[in-house]
Amino acid sequence: MRERLTVAFVLLAITVVIGAGAVRSYTILNLLRDDSAAHLREHAELISGLLEERYTEDEPITARYIASVAPEEAKVVFTPEDGEPVVSVGEAFEAGSNDIAVSSTGPLGTVSVTEAGKGLSDIVTREPTMLFTLLLLVATLAGLIGYVAARQLARPLEQLAEAAGALGRGRFDLDLPKTRMPEAQAIGSALRTSAVQLESRIRRERSFSEQASHELRTPITTLRLELEDLMVRDDVPDDVRASAKRCLAQVDGMESSAGRLVELTRGSLMEGAEVPLEQLAKDVAQRWADRLAERRRKLTATVEGDLDLMFTPGPVEQVTDLVLSDVAQAGAGPVRMRLFAEERYLRIRLPAGTISEPGRSRFRRNLPQPGSGVDAARDVATAFGGKVTGSGVADDLEVLLPRR
Template identity: 40%
Template sequence: MRKRLTLAFVLVTLLLTAAGGVVRTVTLEGLLREREGEHIFREALTLATVVDQRIRQDQRVDEDFLADYAGSDTQVAFVPEGGEAVVVDGPDYRESDDGISSTVVLEDGSLTIRQSGGVIRGLWRDDTSAALILLALIAVAAAVLGYLIAWSMSAPFQRLAVAASALGRGRFDLDLPRTRVPEARAISEALGASAVALRSRLEREQEFAMHASHVLRTPLTGLRLQLEEMTLDDDLPDATRAAAVSCMAAVDEVNEVAGDLVDLSRRGLIGGAQIPLRELATSSAQHWADELGEHGRGLTAAVEGDIELTFTPGPIEQILDLLLRDAVRHGQGDARLIFEGDARGHLRVTVRGHRTSSPESDDLVEEARSVVEALGGRLQSLPGPQGATDLVALLPRR
């Protein structure tokens, strides 16, 4: 977008400059012809005075005499009354339709001075190199100015593209630009509203999943306990006991199906491309190692369990950003990230480090906890080795 805007600005500038140059050329050519016409007219008047005096002195007006007054690019023609014309051409004179001429009528004839049309063209040719240099400078200035304008116009849209990509990965904390461009502002507001709506829907769906799990599994668990208690009765006939055992197996199957449905609803809350756990851990560790490095601190990371499990990166990145921003603000010394994926698809993320204050009252930790709980998980603060504090996020499979 930036390159296209810059190129368009340069082209528009050059076209406007060229159009202005054409108009100016036509105007200047008229002025030059008028000036040269006045100059030729004055020369004709002066030479006519000399010729008139020579005729009065009964001296001949021949080619030798007129040659002294003919310029290199002019023609002098004297037509005596009732006589043959005397014409003298300068060495560079060329007959053309766009030449300039001036005629003075004498008592005994007429005197005409003509100038080649190439004189005007020669004036333009002399300025061609200067005009090209000026045009090149204008193009360079237009390119620089166009790039700055294009950068200022495209920067909000580039940030919006990054925000849209983050929303597609399942993040809610969008970095939206503040801009006066109406189109960019409208897109920014739409993305912000979409993020709020997505998070609200996620929280409602999580509440529904928890409620559905309770409503479905509680009666099934009670029914199975009753059937199990029934099978323990010694007076129960064998056929009835076998039927009760069969019912218990059916209840277990229904309970498993109910659990799968609840898990399926949770996994379907956030879509988007999923990446392996090892890639997620690597990208997060690299980003925050640079961030902590600016504060003179280090960061190490470890991936345990099934490293090929795939996850939607957005929510996990958002949680890590909040916890590691808290580590930058309230931590000291090096930090450590531990990612652990189990066979059931659950993820355990641990941010370990020494703190200067308790995490329980920290705004960033509370915000991270709300995101984790909205995803159906929980965030715990546990004592770590050597006096460190572990902030552990337990996330269900999704």
């Protein structure tokens, strides 16, 4: 996008310069023609006066005499009232399609003076090198301005695209641009609203699944116990015991159906956004390895279990970012992170001492209080149906997230 905006600025600047140059050239050419016409009119009146004096002195009016009083770059035609025209062509005269001609009528006849207009066009266009240099300078300046403007215009849109991609991966802590561009503000507001609505929906689904599981399984379990107790009693007839056994089989079916219904609410968070655990671990480790390297800390990440299990990357990225933000703010030495892939959960462990005590952080003056990221990670993990245990200070820090 930046390249297209920069090229558009350059083309626009060149178009404006060429258009302005064409208008300026046309205006200057007309001014020069008017000025030349005024001078030629003065020459025509002067020549007409000289011819009257020569006629008064009974001197012949010849082409040689007219040439002696006319400009060398002009053509003069004297047309008497009762005679043949006398034509005088200057040595520097060159006829063309843009010739300028004026006439002056006196008692003896009409004097017409014509001057070539080609010289005026040459004056306007006689510096092609200067024009090319001007165009090159304008194009360069427009390119620099266009590049800077393109960066300012494209950056909010790129951030919005990244935020939309994060929302599509299941992340709700969107990094939206701070801009005064109305269109970008509208898109950012829509993304923020969508993130809040999706997060609220996930919380409601989790609450529903927990409540549904409790509301369904509790009476089913009670009924199962009653039926099992009925089956083992000695004072119960055989037909009643057989009926209780059949009912117990139906209870098992109901419990299995209730379990499947609850599992349906725990499906994929974002359909089509899942990635293999191996790829997800590489992305998280690479991003934070670069950030921790700025503080001269090394990140080592290991993955165990089925690496082909699919996970929605958003929740994993969001929780690990919050936890590792505390790691980046406090502590020293290498950071070890272990990921365990289970059938229904992803377990992430960071060993004890990864996050230092608040008072021991050498970055404490310039950074937020260590531990705030872990606290926020607990809330996020709980919203997704997981949990965070430990603090990373005196004991292991463990994150448990469901496969969604």
